[in-house]
Amino acid sequence: MATPLTVPSLTAGADFVLRPWELSDLPLVREASADAYIPLITTVPSPYSDEAAEEYVRRQWERAATGAGYPFAIVRSRDRRPVGSIGLWLRDAAEGRATLGYWMAAPARRGGVAGAALRTVTTWALHELLIARLQLLVEPWNTASVRTAESAGFRREGLLRGWQQVGDERRDMLMYARLSDDRPDRAGSRDRSERRDG
Numbered sequence: 001m002a003t004p005l006t007v008p009s010l011t012a013g014a015d016f017v018l019r020p021w022e023l024s025d026l027p028l029v030r031e032a033s034a035d036a037y038i039p040l041i042t043t044v045p046s047p048y049s050d051e052a053a054e055e056y057v058r059r060q061w062e063r064a065a066t067g068a069g070y071p072f073a074i075v076r077s078r079d080r081r082p083v084g085s086i087g088l089w090l091r092d093a094a095e096g097r098a099t100l101g102y103w104m105a106a107p108a109r110r111g112g113v114a115g116a117a118l119r120t121v122t123t124w125a126l127h128e129l130l131i132a133r134l135q136l137l138v139e140p141w142n143t144a145s146v147r148t149a150e151s152a153g154f155r156r157e158g159l160l161r162g163w164q165q166v167g168d169e170r171r172d173m174l175m176y177a178r179l180s181d182d183r184p185d186r187a188g189s190r191d192r193s194e195r196r197d198g
Contacts, residue, residue: 002066002067002068003067004064004065004066004067005064005065005067005069005070006064007019007020007064007070007071007072008070008124010072010120010121010124011120012074012113012116012117012119012120013112013116013120014077015076015077015078016074016075016076016077016083016113016116016117017074017075017077018072018073018074018075018086018117018120018121019072019073019075020060020061020064020071020072020073021057021060021061021071021072021073022057022073023054023057025057025073025082026050026053026054026057027082028073028082028083028084028085028105029044029045029048029053029056029057030048030053031105031106031107032044032085032103032105033045033046033047033048033053034046034048035105035106038103040166040167041103041164041166042085042101042103043056043059044056044103063087063089067090068089068090068091069087069088069089069090069091069098070087070088070090070121071085071087072085072086072087072088072117072121073085074086074102074104074108074113074114074117076108083104083105083107083108083113084102084103084104084105084108084113084114084117085102085103086100086101086102086114086117086118086121087100087101087102088100088121088125088134089101093131096131096132096133097131097132097133097134097135098125098129098131098133098134098135099134099135099136099137100118100121100122100125100134100135100136101136101137102114102117102118102136102145102148109144110144114144114145114148115147115148115151115152118148118149118151118152119151119152119153122134122152122153122154122178126178126180130180131180132179132180133177133178133179133180134154134177134178134179135175135176135177135178136149136154136176136177137160137163137164137173137174137175137176138173138174138176139166139171139172139173139174140159140172140173140174146174146176149176150176152178153178153182154176154177154178155176155177155178155182156174156175156176157175157176157177158174158175159172159173159174159175160172160173160174160175
């Protein structure tokens with residue numbers, strides 16, 4: 001049986017914190033459930049109900065308890081409002097790999113929040129957890145998520161055709177990865193004020 005994980009609290013820039021999910025985060029699940037895309041690529045329930053939302057939060061706790069990974073809520077520091085989610089999943093940890101996924105509620109998009117969260121978890125995973133390879137998947141049309149990945153130093157490795165079921169169809173995915181010994185490149189060192197993220 002896998003060892004239970006303790007999800008830490010991490011500071012993501014000056015204005016946001018990453019922390020374990022709480023039942024007080026149901027308003028964020030409600031926002032996400034109304035999004036046209038988030039429920040297709042996550043286990044966020046749609047249509048929304050308080051019962052289904054509570055089950056969603058409890059699933060995040062179970063993922064940590066069973067060693068499946070580290071699910072974080074992204075929370076604005078000034079008013080403690082949750083605005084998104086990021087997770088580090090350890091299915092392939094024995095091979096030195098982990099997968100990242102993230103989503104933001106619509107009102108919090110385009111402000112650099114997802115990028116700050118991704119850079120924070122990436123740094124923590126590479127330097128504290130000593131994971132050799134981090135990877136994430138992005139649909140080719142999702143330019144905001146592509147910019148977010150590149151802002152955190154992830155490099156595009158290729159197109160995986162028909163990789164994932166999204167809604168009623170198989171979709172292509174771009175594979176992005178960052179290795180523990182990668183050096184910063186142009187994508188990771190661009191002026192952050194020019195970026196937007198999803």
